[in-house]
Amino acid sequence: MSEPVKVSNRASSIEYAIRDVVVPAIELEEQGHEIIRLNIGDPLAYDGLPTPIHMIDEYKKALERQDNGYGPSYGLNELRKAISKSEISKGWNCKPDDVYVTHGVTEALQVIFAAFLEEGDTVLAPGPHYPPYMAYPQMYGAKTVEYRLKSSEEWKIDLDDISNKMNDSVKLLVLINPNNPTGNIASSSEIQDLINIAEKWPNCTIIADEIYDGLAFSDNFISAASLSKNVPVITLNGVSKVYFAPGWRIGYMAWHDPNHTLRLVRDGVERILRSRLCASTPAQYGYLAGLCGPKDWLDKHRKLTEERMNFCLKRINEIDGLSCESPKGAFYLFVRLTNPEHQRNDKKWVLDLLHQEHVLVVHGSGFSPEFGSGHFRMVCLPPVPVLEEAFRRIERFLSS
Numbered sequence: 001m002s003e004p005v006k007v008s009n010r011a012s013s014i015e016y017a018i019r020d021v022v023v024p025a026i027e028l029e030e031q032g033h034e035i036i037r038l039n040i041g042d043p044l045a046y047d048g049l050p051t052p053i054h055m056i057d058e059y060k061k062a063l064e065r066q067d068n069g070y071g072p073s074y075g076l077n078e079l080r081k082a083i084s085k086s087e088i089s090k091g092w093n094c095k096p097d098d099v100y101v102t103h104g105v106t107e108a109l110q111v112i113f114a115a116f117l118e119e120g121d122t123v124l125a126p127g128p129h130y131p132p133y134m135a136y137p138q139m140y141g142a143k144t145v146e147y148r149l150k151s152s153e154e155w156k157i158d159l160d161d162i163s164n165k166m167n168d169s170v171k172l173l174v175l176i177n178p179n180n181p182t183g184n185i186a187s188s189s190e191i192q193d194l195i196n197i198a199e200k201w202p203n204c205t206i207i208a209d210e211i212y213d214g215l216a217f218s219d220n221f222i223s224a225a226s227l228s229k230n231v232p233v234i235t236l237n238g239v240s241k242v243y244f245a246p247g248w249r250i251g252y253m254a255w256h257d258p259n260h261t262l263r264l265v266r267d268g269v270e271r272i273l274r275s276r277l278c279a280s281t282p283a284q285y286g287y288l289a290g291l292c293g294p295k296d297w298l299d300k301h302r303k304l305t306e307e308r309m310n311f312c313l314k315r316i317n318e319i320d321g322l323s324c325e326s327p328k329g330a331f332y333l334f335v336r337l338t339n340p341e342h343q344r345n346d347k348k349w350v351l352d353l354l355h356q357e358h359v360l361v362v363h364g365s366g367f368s369p370e371f372g373s374g375h376f377r378m379v380c381l382p383p384v385p386v387l388e389e390a391f392r393r394i395e396r397f398l399s400s
């Protein structure tokens with residue numbers, strides 16, 4: 001065989017734990033084993049949590065009237081208006097021009113990192129966190145430093161840790177609220193304290209990833225932009241989680257820049273957005289229908305998610321070797337392995353569980369080597385009988 005062409009360091013160092021563990025699962029499936037997949041935050045993979053039909057209808061109508069062309073680079077005007085209204089309802093003065101529609105929050109992150117980061121810069125992100133916050137900044141010669149979420153205090157933000165880690169190189173301070181993978185929701189005073197810390201550093205912008213905002217189990221979600229008087233906040237959200245359509249790949253960033261300090265970087269963002277053309281046109285009509293249409297279906301989806309979550313918590317509390325803080329929203333459980341031997345190598349534990357019992361979860365160290373190890377993340381999305389079987393197998397595995 002000839003010598004392979006070299007891969008860039010940028011690409012070869014990318015890890016995405018949630019999908020990396022799928023590789024051995026597929027091998028087992030190819031051998032004929034049925035795997036219970038609890039690894040991915042995709043409600044459509046399970047029964048009972050479909051995309052609302054009125055959204056699908058509008059998506060289909062766009063296809064049928066041949067609205068299949070390139071759209072404006074920053075998003076359809078009607079959609080930008082609807083998103084700004086939705087952000088205004090969360091308490092801050094968001095104008096349609098402040099909104100940029102992207103191929104999911106994940107593309108928004110790539111664009112933001114490309115526009116903000118230079119060699120030597122830092123992104124300060126919660127540990128544990130959604131993996132791209134660690135994977136992408138290094139592509140620009142920057143690095144991600146994690147601030148601690150306190151595992152024994154419902155994963156609350158360790159504000160002292162943020163203060164200690166702030167310096168001039170921190171260009172972006174990330175808040176994921178509600179958090180993936182912990183399910184915790186930050187209180188208004190925690191968010192205010194985080195903003196107060198950022199305010200001391202004139203080069204620091206807050207990224208508020210609020211993609212699970214409508215999935216809070218009680219009325220306790222507060223938008224970070226609504227609390228910030230001076231610090232710039234870029235809010236991220238989209239169709240994937242709260243509107244149950246992750247495959248449509250539509251998200252947005254909404255810029256709250258009270259003192260216009262981001263005007264140069266914003267110009268950079270707009271250049272990048274123009275150069276990548278636009279987000280999917282028909283899918284934007286589907287999202288528009290979600291934002292402007294009825295919301296009663298969401299109560300049902302949330303209730304069902306909460307019921308499944310409560311079932312998982314009950315079973316976790318019954319099983320020796322597991323413990324878990326109660327999530328306040330989203331659809332993940334970040335489960336602690338209480339046996340020190342299991343804690344030491346959570347990835348091995350996850351792979352052994354997969355091979356022995358055919359249940360797929362994600363190792364906590366994949367969400368944060370420093371603050372997530374000794375845990376695993378599972379979704380609570382499948383129907384209760386599937387979860388029942390999964391826990392039966394996990395319990396058997398732990399007692400084997």
Ligand SMILES: Cc1ncc(COP(=O)(O)O)c(C=O)c1O
Pocket residue numbers: 041103104105106107130176179180209211237238239240246249250251
């Ligand atoms: C915190 C967080 N942000 C963003 C995303 C991805 O969003 P999108 O599907 O819009 O790219 C996820 C997906 O799991 C997530 O957990």
